[in-house]
Amino acid sequence: MSVADDIQRSTTTIRTRAPQRTPRVGIVLGSGWQGVVAHLDEPTTIAYRDLPAFPEVGVAGHAGQLVLGRLGGAEVAVLGGREHAYEDGRADAMKGALRTLAALGVPTLVLTNAAGSLNAQMGTGSLMLLTDHLNLPQRTPLHGEPGSTRFVDMRDAYDPALRSAALGAARGMGQTLHEGVYAWQLGPQFETPAEIRMLRLLGADAVGMSTVPETIIARHAGMKVLALSMITNLAAGLDAEPLSHAQTLAAAQAAGDRAVRLLEAIVPALT
Numbered sequence: 001m002s003v004a005d006d007i008q009r010s011t012t013t014i015r016t017r018a019p020q021r022t023p024r025v026g027i028v029l030g031s032g033w034q035g036v037v038a039h040l041d042e043p044t045t046i047a048y049r050d051l052p053a054f055p056e057v058g059v060a061g062h063a064g065q066l067v068l069g070r071l072g073g074a075e076v077a078v079l080g081g082r083e084h085a086y087e088d089g090r091a092d093a094m095k096g097a098l099r100t101l102a103a104l105g106v107p108t109l110v111l112t113n114a115a116g117s118l119n120a121q122m123g124t125g126s127l128m129l130l131t132d133h134l135n136l137p138q139r140t141p142l143h144g145e146p147g148s149t150r151f152v153d154m155r156d157a158y159d160p161a162l163r164s165a166a167l168g169a170a171r172g173m174g175q176t177l178h179e180g181v182y183a184w185q186l187g188p189q190f191e192t193p194a195e196i197r198m199l200r201l202l203g204a205d206a207v208g209m210s211t212v213p214e215t216i217i218a219r220h221a222g223m224k225v226l227a228l229s230m231i232t233n234l235a236a237g238l239d240a241e242p243l244s245h246a247q248t249l250a251a252a253q254a255a256g257d258r259a260v261r262l263l264e265a266i267v268p269a270l271t
């Protein structure tokens with residue numbers, strides 16, 4: 001079966017199981033953001049394993065299910081769980097899932113993640129809107145793509161109009177939303193303090209192990225992108241706390257409610 005067949009079969013399954021839903025915003029939930037699912041009205045859940053274009057997810061804190069429903073009144077398709085490039089080295093792990101959203105006619109994608117902060121003023125529990133990114137591993141999900149559309153324009157990868165809508169929604173609820181540049185590190189190891197000093201020199205504000213390949217896939221598929229980081233720690237060398245996935249999940253849990261409420265306010269403002 002080709003990827004195109006997998007996308008076709010996934011699209012058909014989604015339309016059949018949730019015929020009344022017309023999602024306008026796709027949302028990929030990273031570590032700490034999974035609580036969004038409980039806030040959906042009229043949810044229809046489909047396991048990734050029933051959708052051949054969707055990835056296998058193996059990381060604790062990632063659910064592996066697609067949920068269609070309404071968030072703050074907006075029609076959404078929520079991807080609970082992503083496959084990361086660090087799992088098997090593939091930067092195109094989310095290609096089938098995101099192209100399925102595009103095939104369903106979803107025009108807007110919201111990507112969420114957990115990240116380390118390079119700025120002590122933006123501490124654990126802060127929320128950051130991505131203004132841009134650094135693709136430091138220089139990996140692409142577009143290897144093998146034909147034609148001139150593969151030369152994707154990455155200016156305004158994070159859509160300026162969506163960003164101002166998100167900032168307006170945050171302001172409206174009195175929630176601080178930082179803005180900054182996200183540096184993608186392949187992982188799964190965390191960074192060394194020397195790497196973090198390098199990233200600061202390069203203009204990064206936060207660092208994480210996801211999102212960037214998905215932004216490239218979505219821009220190539222013609223979707224507009226908004227992305228949000230939940231800061232779960234100060235990056236290596238900026239404080240004494242040891243880094244671990246358990247620490248990421250614990251910090252994500254603590255900030256989860258605020259992040260979910262913010263998303264609930266932002267998403268309807270994007271449509």
Ligand code: HPA
Nearest residue numbers: 114115116207208209235
């Ligand atoms: N580095 C990379 N990825 C991360 C971090 C970090 O410090 N925190 C959460 N995800």
